Amino acid sequence: MAIVEREPSAQQQQIDVENPATGAVVRSVPILSAEEVRTLAERGRAAQPAWEALGFEGRARVLRRAQKWVLDHRERLIETIVSETGKTHEDALLAEIGYVGNAFGFWAKNAPEYLADEKVRSANPFVLGRKLVVRYAPLGLVGVIGPWNYPLSNSFGDCIPALAAGNAVILKPSEVTPLTSLLMAEAMRECGLPDGIYQVATGLGETGQAVIDEVDMVMFTGSTATGKKVMERAARTLTPVSLELGGKDPMIVLADADLERAANAATYYSMQNGGQTCISVERAYVEAPVYDAFVAKVTQKVKALRQGAPAGPGSVDVGAITFPKQLDIVSGHVDAARSAGATVLTGGHARTESGRFYEPTVLVDVDHSMACMTEETFGPTLPIMRVNDAEEAVKLANDSPYGLGASVWTSDVTRGEALARRIEAGAVCVNDAQVNYLALELPMGGWKSSGLGSRHGAGGIRKYTRQQSLLVTRLAPKRDLHMFPYKAKTTGLLGRAMKLLYGRGKRD
Numbered sequence: 315m316a317i318v319e320r321e322p323s324a325q326q327q328q329i330d331v332e333n334p335a336t337g338a339v340v341r342s343v344p345i346l347s348a349e350e351v352r353t354l355a356e357r358g359r360a361a362q363p364a365w366e367a368l369g370f371e372g373r374a375r376v377l378r379r380a381q382k383w384v385l386d387h388r389e390r391l392i393e394t395i396v397s398e399t400g401k402t403h404e405d406a407l408l409a410e411i412g413y414v415g416n417a418f419g420f421w422a423k424n425a426p427e428y429l430a431d432e433k434v435r436s437a438n439p440f441v442l443g444r445k446l447v448v449r450y451a452p453l454g455l456v457g458v459i460g461p462w463n464y465p466l467s468n469s470f471g472d473c474i475p476a477l478a479a480g481n482a483v484i485l486k487p488s489e490v491t492p493l494t495s496l497l498m499a500e501a502m503r504e505c506g507l508p509d510g511i512y513q514v515a516t517g518l519g520e521t522g523q524a525v526i527d528e529v530d531m532v533m534f535t536g537s538t539a540t541g542k543k544v545m546e547r548a549a550r551t552l553t554p555v556s557l558e559l560g561g562k563d564p565m566i567v568l569a570d571a572d573l574e575r576a577a578n579a580a581t582y583y584s585m586q587n588g589g590q591t592c593i594s595v596e597r598a599y600v601e602a603p604v605y606d607a608f609v610a611k612v613t614q615k616v617k618a619l620r621q622g623a624p625a626g627p628g629s630v631d632v633g634a635i636t637f638p639k640q641l642d643i644v645s646g647h648v649d650a651a652r653s654a655g656a657t658v659l660t661g662g663h664a665r666t667e668s669g670r671f672y673e674p675t676v677l678v679d680v681d682h683s684m685a686c687m688t689e690e691t692f693g694p695t696l697p698i699m700r701v702n703d704a705e706e707a708v709k710l711a712n713d714s715p716y717g718l719g720a721s722v723w724t725s726d727v728t729r730g731e732a733l734a735r736r737i738e739a740g741a742v743c744v745n746d747a748q749v750n751y752l753a754l755e756l757p758m759g760g761w762k763s764s765g766l767g768s769r770h771g772a773g774g775i776r777k778y779t780r781q782q783s784l785l786v787t788r789l790a791p792k793r794d795l796h797m798f799p800y801k802a803k804t805t806g807l808l809g810r811a812m813k814l815l816y817g818r819g820k821r822d
């Protein structure tokens with residue numbers, strides 16, 4: 315992280331970063347003031363033109379070095395991620411190192427193609443002979459504001475395409491998990507990224523606001539409530555935003571599904587990362603004929619999960635609850651459901667003797683009057699509801715303010731895809747969940763209250779640029795037909811030409 319001259323009073327403003335699995339304080343980081351964020355912004359803006367001038371190949375060299383760094387230093391990175399999130403070694407390896415390892419190479423390779431000049435041909439004879447080009451120019455300074463659940467993938471990961479496009483970046487990581495972003499600053503420096511191109515602004519919401527005020531574009535990942543505040547703040551300076559927000563992903567299991575695979579997936583994708591994934595399976599709808607068998611399988615698998623403080627590879631399956639307030643939300647959803655008549659088949663309690671945990675939990679006898687079926691729980695819980703048929707399942711799946719991801723499970727993939735197209739979500743898998751996120755070629759973004767814009771694919775890097783249209787006229791007369799002075803004869807000619815072009819033939 316860049317060292318900023320700090321006022322004596324500001325030096326007292328620190329955040330203690332805690333290991334959620336043990337309760338120990340790992341390290342403290344400063345809370346940056348608006349003034350300090352401004353200093354970072356000035357440094358970023360001063361450094362950016364040289365980074366842009368390096369071109370795609372020059373920037374890709376740095377990104378490819380960083381890709382190798384991440385893999386070479388994966389144990390150190392995993393240790394840092396685990397220490398501030400309490401997630402398991404495997405959750406850090408698979409969904410964080412794996413993601414960023416892929417992303418560095420992907421953007422290094424694809425940025426030149428996604429951002430290449432596009433030659434355009436116009437069908438309009440009035441611009442005949444002109445050269446028409448769309449180009450993508452970096453915005454300058456991008457602000458990335460991230461959540462606590464994936465400090466590497468969802469905070470740093472979004473910086474990669476912004477950097478590949480030629481921008482300087484200020485990352486405001488979550489106050490709960492800032493250490494991984496700081497480690498990546500060290501990594502990027504070692505890999506030859508020029509000073510000022512990637513800077514970390516540690517702090518709380520106010521620091522995030524200061525970032526919004528300074529940058530040319532905001533990439534935000536976090537809760538829907540904060541996303542709205544970010545958009546409001548950005549409106550003051552007319553700064554564009556891309557918002558990746560909360561979700562309540564439904565899983566629809568049809569009677570003809572491979573039940574064993576569906577049960578394994580339901581268990582994994584609801585409990586992986588302690589259920590603290592934006593695209594976790596948050597609720598399941600199962601067709602009546604297979605409901606009992608599915609519930610029995612899932613309950614048995616969830617009961618077998620080992621939970622506790624991660625102690626290296628293979629030590630536990632489900633880690634801690636990273637964010638203190640999240641434990642209250644998860645407990646609140648389960649307790650309220652229980653009071654309203656839901657049955658807890660396994661789990662159902664917080665465990666806080668040492669560290670912060672919530673038992674892997676399966677709930678049945680649930681319905682849409684309960685928060686566990688309608689609000690984002692973001693914990694290791696899976697409420698399962700019986701439905702009469704696919705129609706009812708689709709209706710219930712869409713009965714949500716969210717629309718991030720969803721999945722449909724059936725052996726009839728044609729029917730599965732047809733149902734997927736009726737689900738109101740930015741990404742829907744058939745006989746899978748979450749893995750769409752690994753295909754960086756596929757856009758990933760939320761519908762409804764789950765977001766605005768998307769990451770990945772061409773749009774996932776073009777959003778970090780300004781589109782510029784170029785029209786170049788090489789050969790032209792001294793005076794075009796439409797220019798002054800207006801003459802009745804020419805006007806008549808142009809009118810007839812328009813009629814010929816746009817007004818011929820009959821219409822319905």
Ligand code: NAD
Pocket residue numbers: 459460461462463464468486487488489517518519520521522523526535536537538539540541543544547557558559560561591592637690692718760764765
């Ligand atoms: P959050 O909204 O509480 O915080 C996110 C970030 O915003 C933090 O860095 C925080 O300090 C900052 N912030 C808070 N107030 C701010 C303000 N007024 N202005 C600017 N920044 C401000 O979210 P969280 O609890 O850290 O993360 C969990 C949420 O993130 C869940 O809802 C989850 O679904 C969502 N999420 C979404 C995706 C996705 O891709 N859609 C991915 C991961 C997480």
